[in-house]
Amino acid sequence: MTTATGMAAATGTEPPTAGPLAASTLMRLMWLASPALPVGGFSYSEGLEAAIEARLVHDEASACRWVLDQLALGLGRADLPLVAQAWGAWNAGDLPRVATLNDWVRCTRESSEFRQQTEQMGRSLRDWLRQRTPDDERVAFLGRLTPAPTWPVAFALATLHTGAPAREALVACAFGWAENMVQAALKAVPLGQSAGQRMLDQAVNAIGPIVDTALVTPDDERQAFTPMLAILSAQHEAQYSRLFRS
Known part of the structure; x- marks a missing residue:
């Protein structure tokens, strides 16, 4: 059986680590996970608004199921493994690998x-990074990715600048996504703040195991296959009344 340590080495990340993060590192991760980060994450519902229009999501329970399913089947199988592998590629200075991963995101x-x-969101995060680390050639390379840098690849580089290990980077990515999705549900279902807190509690319980699996997911097991979500996203493009950009 392949150990977590061996698989992590193969994907360019490190196994889960023990010990507290430095306060500055922790705060920078919180900054990246915050909906206040100026990348526009709050303006997307990622298909949730179309699911509400189709009455697939209509109350707290169905909204919670939607977020947890998307976390496990979408983020957990595609974006989080991609962030882990991009973190490893940036850390190793493997820029061709970074470009390949960026193409995979776009094509899937x-x-x-x-x-x-x-x-x-990738372009916006690149601009944010460029203002803070203008001399980092990796940020310049991120800006040269065509036709644009993608969010998971840019986020991986941003977390590397914090000094955090890959596992903590993925936790920040997952929680930031979950918080945006819950806020979208509060506005669009609509739901109350207490319901949102209960949904976040469920997401927090799910994130740890999903991140641990993502850390040891190799290239040939990473996948982006959520056909129902894709159909709803396409329908959202022509939805008559909407609050969100996706």
């Missing part, structure tokens, strides 16, 4: 909206 986005989202 299953709707026009989803591709526009990952490219817009």
Whole structure:
């Protein structure tokens, strides 16, 4: 049986580590996970608004199921393994590998909206990084990715700048995504703040095991296959009344 340590070495990340993070590192990770980060994450519902229109999501229970399913079947099988592998590639200075991973993200986005989202957020995070680390050649390379850097690849580099290990980087990515999705549900279902806190509690319980699996997911097991979500995203493009960009 392949050990977690051996698989992590093969994917360019390190196994889970023990010990507290430095306060500055922890705060920088919190900064990246915050909805206040100026990348526009709050403006997307990632298909949730279309699911509400279709009455697939209509209350707290169905909204919670939607977020947890998307966390496990979408983020957990595609974006989180990609962030882990991009973190390893950036850390090793393997820029061709970074470019390959960026192409994979673009080519596996299953709707026009989803591709526009990952490219817009990737460009915005690149600009944010450029203001803070203008002399980092990796940030310059990120800006040269065509037609645009994608969000998971840019986020991996941003977390590397914090000094955090890969596992903590993935936790920040997953929690930031979950918080944005819960906020979208509060506005669009709509739900109350207490319901949102209960949903976040469920997401927090799920994130740890999903991150641990993502850390040891090799290239040939990473996948982006959520056909129902893709259909809803395509329908959202022509949805008559909407609050969100996806």
